[in-house]
Amino acid sequence: MTISRILSSLRRFFLAPHVLLYWTLAGLLFPNIVLCHTEHLPLWAALANILLPLGIYGLIISASRKTGRQVWWLFPFIFMAAFNVVILFLFGNSIVGVDMFLNVVTTNPNEAIELLGNLLTGLATVIVLHGVPLVVGAIQHFCRCKATPRLVTGVRHASAAITVAGAACLTASQLTLPTYSALNDLFPLNVFYNVELAVERTIATSHYAETSAGFTFQAQPTHDDDERELYILVVGETVRAASMQLYGYPRPTTPKLSSHAKDIVAYTDVLSQSNTTHKSVPMILSAVEAENFDSIYHQRGIITAFHEAGFHTAFLSNQRPNHSFIDFFGEEADEVHFIKNDGKEHADAELMPLVRDIIGQEHAKQLIVMHLYGSHFNYRERYPDSLAAFMPDTPSEARLENRASLCNAYDNTLRALDDLLDKLCTLAADTVTATTLVYTSDHGENLYDDERHLFLHASPRPSYYELHVPLIIYTSQAYRDAHPGEAQALRTNADKPVASNSAVFHTMLQLAGISSPLRNDTLSLASKTYRCGQRFYLDDHNKAIPLQRYPFAPEDIEQFASRGIRLTPTD
Numbered sequence: 001m002t003i004s005r006i007l008s009s010l011r012r013f014f015l016a017p018h019v020l021l022y023w024t025l026a027g028l029l030f031p032n033i034v035l036c037h038t039e040h041l042p043l044w045a046a047l048a049n050i051l052l053p054l055g056i057y058g059l060i061i062s063a064s065r066k067t068g069r070q071v072w073w074l075f076p077f078i079f080m081a082a083f084n085v086v087i088l089f090l091f092g093n094s095i096v097g098v099d100m101f102l103n104v105v106t107t108n109p110n111e112a113i114e115l116l117g118n119l120l121t122g123l124a125t126v127i128v129l130h131g132v133p134l135v136v137g138a139i140q141h142f143c144r145c146k147a148t149p150r151l152v153t154g155v156r157h158a159s160a161a162i163t164v165a166g167a168a169c170l171t172a173s174q175l176t177l178p179t180y181s182a183l184n185d186l187f188p189l190n191v192f193y194n195v196e197l198a199v200e201r202t203i204a205t206s207h208y209a210e211t212s213a214g215f216t217f218q219a220q221p222t223h224d225d226d227e228r229e230l231y232i233l234v235v236g237e238t239v240r241a242a243s244m245q246l247y248g249y250p251r252p253t254t255p256k257l258s259s260h261a262k263d264i265v266a267y268t269d270v271l272s273q274s275n276t277t278h279k280s281v282p283m284i285l286s287a288v289e290a291e292n293f294d295s296i297y298h299q300r301g302i303i304t305a306f307h308e309a310g311f312h313t314a315f316l317s318n319q320r321p322n323h324s325f326i327d328f329f330g331e332e333a334d335e336v337h338f339i340k341n342d343g344k345e346h347a348d349a350e351l352m353p354l355v356r357d358i359i360g361q362e363h364a365k366q367l368i369v370m371h372l373y374g375s376h377f378n379y380r381e382r383y384p385d386s387l388a389a390f391m392p393d394t395p396s397e398a399r400l401e402n403r404a405s406l407c408n409a410y411d412n413t414l415r416a417l418d419d420l421l422d423k424l425c426t427l428a429a430d431t432v433t434a435t436t437l438v439y440t441s442d443h444g445e446n447l448y449d450d451e452r453h454l455f456l457h458a459s460p461r462p463s464y465y466e467l468h469v470p471l472i473i474y475t476s477q478a479y480r481d482a483h484p485g486e487a488q489a490l491r492t493n494a495d496k497p498v499a500s501n502s503a504v505f506h507t508m509l510q511l512a513g514i515s516s517p518l519r520n521d522t523l524s525l526a527s528k529t530y531r532c533g534q535r536f537y538l539d540d541h542n543k544a545i546p547l548q549r550y551p552f553a554p555e556d557i558e559q560f561a562s563r564g565i566r567l568t569p570t571d
């Protein structure tokens with residue numbers, strides 16, 4: 001066959017409306033079929049998830065003989081299918097959640113490119129399944145190609161029958177499956193519903209200045225006026241307890257912190273209430289928690305509580321501002337620094353000169369809140385060569401076969417964290433005698449840990465690795481001497497269950513002796529009365545799900561159990 005004949009066959013193939021029609025339907029249906037498997041849909045729900053969308057897509061594409069144009073009418077569905085295929089390649093399960101859309105808005109573009117760049121297989125699939133039909137559709141429309149009347153009539157009749165069958169399966173699902181809801185379980189309806197929720201939340205966020213105006217903690221200081229005090233709250237990024245030497249990991253990832261046993265309490269059973277940055281960090285920085293998450297639109301953060309109590313406050317961030325509650329709560333401070341605002345990448349250690357500067361201002365009462373970039377992918381870019389203890393740390397692409405080097409690079413990010421926290425504690429204790437530092441991470445990370453091959457975080461279905469986070473409290477000798485009751489309680493509570501997002505606010509207020517009607521000492525690790533009670537996961541629809549009712553995978557249940565983490569309330 002000559003080249004010209006091959007080209008002519010290809011041309012005939014791509015300009016054939018029936019090829020375009022079936023190709024488009026196959027691409028659209030691909031995520032529906034995969035989701036039946038990954039979401040473990042029961043039979044009726046699976047049939048509804050395939051037949052109903054297929055019937056409706058078929059009716060739309062066969063509504064006219066101009067197949068190219070009809071493909072473009074299907075664009076919103078094609079877009080959602082493509083987005084979901086990328087998510088399936090990224091997480092191995094789940095639909096595009098509300099948080100996914102908000103993450104796209106609140107994650108800086110470089111990061112998104114970084115992540116997507118490592119998903120070549122997913123993108124290649126999307127190009128073949130969804131990109132090609134859109135391009136060919138445009139070409140066919142331009143060339144005025146038309147499907148035969150016989151094809152469109154046949155497809156239309158078949159699609160109508162499939163739609164009816166799909167509707168029957170949907171009814172059967174609603175009648176026989178107690179937890180079934182089309183808004184949650186029927187793709188792409190569930191994703192369009194999530195778009196609506198994301199828009200609603202974005203609008204509510206944009207009105208935050210008005211809805212939170214007039215809010216006050218009525219905070220009052222109770223410690224001596226002439227006692228110089230420094231409190232540091234460090235919010236980490238993507239650090240999981242399972243990889244920290246302090247929590248029994250066999251590698252020396254936190255050698256410096258591990259040698260400070262006298263000054264540090266490392267809480268062993270700490271779970272985050274969210275595996276997304278934009279929800280977890282605001283809960284750490286305020287009295288908002290999973291159970292009352294929607295009160296976030298009316299509240300302010302811990303910085304305002306300290307400010308009301310007469311503290312000088314500073315917020316130092318190595319993340320980019322993204323118009324989320326992290327920024328709102330951070331910008332409450334007297335002094336605000338986003339070091340990435342110069343457009344460059346920075347190591348977390350570059351926040352140290354600012355800390356030194358602020359401590360040098362010699363305010364009698366000082367709060368410093370730091371938001372790190374920590375262990376966020378791409379790990380290899382988060383630490384200097386001098387702290388690369390575990391080698392080789394390349395290749396760094398997100399692939400299962402790179403697991404060993406990815407884990408080495410991830411562990412090196414923890415060495416960088418260890419180094420930074422050690423320097424912070426030393427600096428604070430050397431310059432201001434009564435000082436405490438609280439460190440926790442917003443959520444953990446998956447590192448291809450088991451046969452599910454999960455990677456990264458923020459999947460709508462969290463794993464053990466995403467929820468078990470470190471919580472470390474450092475106190476100087478002078479602080480412990482001045483406040484022995486709090487120091488004693490900090491140690492007594494070391495192995496109790498903790499929900500990081502609810503404990504940090506109340507613990508910080510008690511450590512600093514700040515009274516407020518919103519302070520609840522039963523949630524403070526510095527209190528003898530501390531009790532955790534029920535722990536929750538804040539789901540994608542902002543519902544607080546009790547952990548013992550959350551449908552964790554068996555792999556996660558096993559990890560929680562083997563590490564002594566109790567999902568049921570203990571008292």
Ligand SMILES: [Zn+2]
Nearest residue numbers: 238276277442
């Ligand atoms: Zn995060």
